[in-house]
Amino acid sequence: MANYGLIGKNIAYSFSKKFFTQKFKEEKLPHSYHNFDIETLDVFKKIIQQDTTIKGLNVTIPYKEKIIPYLDTLDSQARIIGAVNTIKVLEDGTLKGYNTDHYGFSKALSNYPAVLKKTALILGNGGASKAIKYALDDLGYNHTTVSRNVTKDTITYQQVTKQVIENNTLIVNTTPLGVAPDVLKSPEIPYSYITKEHFLFDLVYNPQKTTFLKHGLAKGATIANGSKMLEYQAQKAWSIWNS
Numbered sequence: 001m002a003n004y005g006l007i008g009k010n011i012a013y014s015f016s017k018k019f020f021t022q023k024f025k026e027e028k029l030p031h032s033y034h035n036f037d038i039e040t041l042d043v044f045k046k047i048i049q050q051d052t053t054i055k056g057l058n059v060t061i062p063y064k065e066k067i068i069p070y071l072d073t074l075d076s077q078a079r080i081i082g083a084v085n086t087i088k089v090l091e092d093g094t095l096k097g098y099n100t101d102h103y104g105f106s107k108a109l110s111n112y113p114a115v116l117k118k119t120a121l122i123l124g125n126g127g128a129s130k131a132i133k134y135a136l137d138d139l140g141y142n143h144t145t146v147s148r149n150v151t152k153d154t155i156t157y158q159q160v161t162k163q164v165i166e167n168n169t170l171i172v173n174t175t176p177l178g179v180a181p182d183v184l185k186s187p188e189i190p191y192s193y194i195t196k197e198h199f200l201f202d203l204v205y206n207p208q209k210t211t212f213l214k215h216g217l218a219k220g221a222t223i224a225n226g227s228k229m230l231e232y233q234a235q236k237a238w239s240i241w242n243s
Helices: 015-026 041-050 076-081 101-109 127-138 162-167 211-218 227-241
Strands: 003-008 032-037 054-059 086-089 095-098 119-123 142-147 154-156 170-173 199-202 222-224
Touching (some): 076 095, 101 227, 127 142, 199 211
Parallel strands (some): 003 054, 119 142, 119 170, 142 154, 199 222
């Protein structure tokens, strides 16, 4: 028997717990999966030390970047990305960080090859955004990141013009805007310039159709939420824990 879990904050809605609990039940595996809903990472080491049956953990908002100093080693891809969403407890008790978000996103995106051009707008600049950038780089996309704060590598939401929208047919929301219960929120971009040529991908999966996606749907755009991405990244995490 082994224990697995999710490290995050305000994660009662967790996809991971439902996914793995169902997986263990269907495959008759004697494992369990728990949500570790914590206010601060100060208690992270205590969680690991108190339960020696923990073999793997997922990591979600807001700790994908902050968790790194608590780990002993990083997978090469996680090191490049600068964010971790999967932790494996090695046989010697040390912790190794991985990123499976980029894999999940790339695999989910591959379901829509006919509608995609190689230009993308990434909304948000957090840990999830870093994995999306890595995936898009790997797929040969030109992409622009939009952030609330001005940096040398991003533009602001106020700088998202008609031309920016027209030049980027894939628009990916990596922010938590629109997640339940704040379902009316959405990134502030000029949706009036969205067309049927666009593809809006939202990493949020609860609700299934966020306000962001509804804006796209109203303009005839192709839309997808984050459920498939999460499913694929969870499968990848499972293979890492069992490798």
